[in-house]
Amino acid sequence: MTMMKRLTAVVLGMCLMCGTSYAEMLQIKGSDTLINLVQRLSEVYMQQNPGKMIAVTGGGSGTGIAALINGKCDIANASRGMKSKEVADANNRGINPTRVVVAMDGLSVIVNGKSSVSQLTMDQLGKIFRGEVTNWSQVGGKDMPITLYGRQSNSGTFVFFMEQVLKGDYSPKMNRMNGNAQIVAAVKSDPSGIGYVGVGYVKEASGITVLKVARNANSAYASPLSSSDVKSGAYPIARPLNQYVNGTPSGAIRDFIAFELSPEGQKVVEEQGFFPLPVEYTEYNKKAGL
Amino acid sequence: MHKGKIQDKLIEWFFLLNGLVVVAALIGIFVLLLKSALPAFHDIKITEFLFSARWNPTSYYQETYGILAMVVSTFMVTLGALVIAVPLGIGTAAYLSDVASPRVREIAKPVVEILAGIPSVVIGFLGIVLVSPMIAKLTGKYNGLNAINGSILLAIMALPTIISLSEDALGSVPKSFRDASLALGANKWQTLILVRIPAASSGILAACMLGMGRAIGETMTVLMATGNAPAMPTAFTDSIRTMTATIAIELGEVAYNTTHYYALFAIGLVLFIITFIINMIADVVLENYKKKTSY
Numbered sequence: 273m274t275m276m277k278r279l280t281a282v283v284l285g286m287c288l289m290c291g292t293s294y295a296e297m298l299q300i301k302g303s304d305t306l307i308n309l310v311q312r313l314s315e316v317y318m319q320q321n322p323g324k325m326i327a328v329t330g331g332g333s334g335t336g337i338a339a340l341i342n343g344k345c346d347i348a349n350a351s352r353g354m355k356s357k358e359v360a361d362a363n364n365r366g367i368n369p370t371r372v373v374v375a376m377d378g379l380s381v382i383v384n385g386k387s388s389v390s391q392l393t394m395d396q397l398g399k400i401f402r403g404e405v406t407n408w409s410q411v412g413g414k415d416m417p418i419t420l421y422g423r424q425s426n427s428g429t430f431v432f433f434m435e436q437v438l439k440g441d442y443s444p445k446m447n448r449m450n451g452n453a454q455i456v457a458a459v460k461s462d463p464s465g466i467g468y469v470g471v472g473y474v475k476e477a478s479g480i481t482v483l484k485v486a487r488n489a490n491s492a493y494a495s496p497l498s499s500s501d502v503k504s505g506a507y508p509i510a511r512p513l514n515q516y517v518n519g520t521p522s523g524a525i526r527d528f529i530a531f532e533l534s535p536e537g538q539k540v541v542e543e544q545g546f547f548p549l550p551v552e553y554t555e556y557n558k559k560a561g562l
Numbered sequence: 563m564h565k566g567k568i569q570d571k572l573i574e575w576f577f578l579l580n581g582l583v584v585v586a587a588l589i590g591i592f593v594l595l596l597k598s599a600l601p602a603f604h605d606i607k608i609t610e611f612l613f614s615a616r617w618n619p620t621s622y623y624q625e626t627y628g629i630l631a632m633v634v635s636t637f638m639v640t641l642g643a644l645v646i647a648v649p650l651g652i653g654t655a656a657y658l659s660d661v662a663s664p665r666v667r668e669i670a671k672p673v674v675e676i677l678a679g680i681p682s683v684v685i686g687f688l689g690i691v692l693v694s695p696m697i698a699k700l701t702g703k704y705n706g707l708n709a710i711n712g713s714i715l716l717a718i719m720a721l722p723t724i725i726s727l728s729e730d731a732l733g734s735v736p737k738s739f740r741d742a743s744l745a746l747g748a749n750k751w752q753t754l755i756l757v758r759i760p761a762a763s764s765g766i767l768a769a770c771m772l773g774m775g776r777a778i779g780e781t782m783t784v785l786m787a788t789g790n791a792p793a794m795p796t797a798f799t800d801s802i803r804t805m806t807a808t809i810a811i812e813l814g815e816v817a818y819n820t821t822h823y824y825a826l827f828a829i830g831l832v833l834f835i836i837t838f839i840i841n842m843i844a845d846v847v848l849e850n851y852k853k854k855t856s857y
Contacts, residue, residue, distance in 0.1 A: 331814060331815075332814070332815060334814070334815030335814045335815045337815075338814070338815055338816075338817070357817070358817070361817055416704075417704075419704055419705060424790070424811045424812075425619070425620040425811065425812060425815070426811065426812065426814055426815035430620075431620070434620075434622055435622070438622065439622065440622050440623070441618060441621050441622050441623065443793075444616070444618075444631075444791060444792045444793035444794075445791050445793045445801070446791055447705075447707055447789035447790060447791050447801050448789070448790035448791065448792070448803065448811065449789075449790070450785070450786065454690075457690075458705065458707070461694075461695060461698075461705065462698075462704045462705040463704055464704040464705075465704065465705065
């Protein structure tokens, strides 16, 4: 599904490029978690502003950031923050990355709909994905081996989950899937499966259970589907979804980002299953000059 | 008269130039690969690179670069593909050349050739939605993203090469062989199995080697259908990650001129050497075969 979307985005981009000059086309590239959302945002934006052209492609946060550093895109979508190494690399090439937060994601851990497990603690999640817990019976489920589904290393979600939940290395037995949609499809057909995806990919999916997650054994379980849990921080793996641009944006780039952050843009964010920005991040964006 | 001679010379040079371009391209690729791969061994011990099974350049702790697990994975799917494709391919070739009526052959041959034209991404897609659930059911496992899946898909991709080259080999066995065999009282089946296939054996072997080369270098299909777990596989029902898939997954996001970047090129170099050796053997075998069959 995502692959199809990426393909269509690329093909669409190419077709449009033939008709107009390259300079008018805004190139956005990166996170697979953000691609559907930003594509929808750009569609609405283009409808309202005839003549403006935006091409959105995927490839993973790492790919988008690399493209920004190499001057091959205008906006990089990233579901993780830039690493200090990447920032240094960008500075060396005269690129000064500015971070804009466009939406909130409750990174969702999903299991097959037939699974008897419906909630886990962060500690249990870490153990499962590090490969220390390998049977569902060890976390209150049936006696059945656990099959792990995760993203590939070019994914921001892969890095975020590793740093925030695992605090260690992924089990080498984890299947490295090509995108959020593939993980949802795999977990849906595998009764022993567990995977993690952006919340925008689970709202309308059937045949899977979105786990409730607790920060530790003493705190309450919270769901990424609950807007209040994500906003209040009760859900422990909520994260900001970012876009990176070169310097303080101006012109067409600024215009589009302003639309994303406007109440109308934030409505699209909610329609796509993600959460609008809390005050903390609107303040952050203002400081960055937006 | 004189003009004709110049023309001859010009045409000669033109074809020589064409030949040289191909050779230059091959050497160029090799040199480029070597130049981008060798710096990897400033930071990685070559023994660790070749014999360690831990590949984790994005580790939380310490980056490791060992390609053994992916080399084993690559050979596993290739072997699996050959086990399926060789009997099927030779059988089909024998059918087409010896059994099928001319009309059937006229239809079947182009169909086989169309099979070669199916994009690998489409075959990979079939692997996810069709083959994977079937394998899960048959093996009693919970999913079918594993080496068996990759083997089946690669077999489909190697089949056209094996069929069409084996059929050529069978077709070039002199007619006198068949006539002699039949005249001695052997039936059609005995003639095929005991005379014609052995006579074409080196051509068939070369066909299988080329099919193998096709399977080893395939990327998209295995990337989509085998799960890409970097652990050392212990069974055909394990998820695997091949050398090609690793390069395809990681090259897109790697920072230029880092150890990781060079290491990916080093994988490419190893792959290049492996396919080079396979093609070389196929070539030698084919050459032998030509000598043997010039009756």
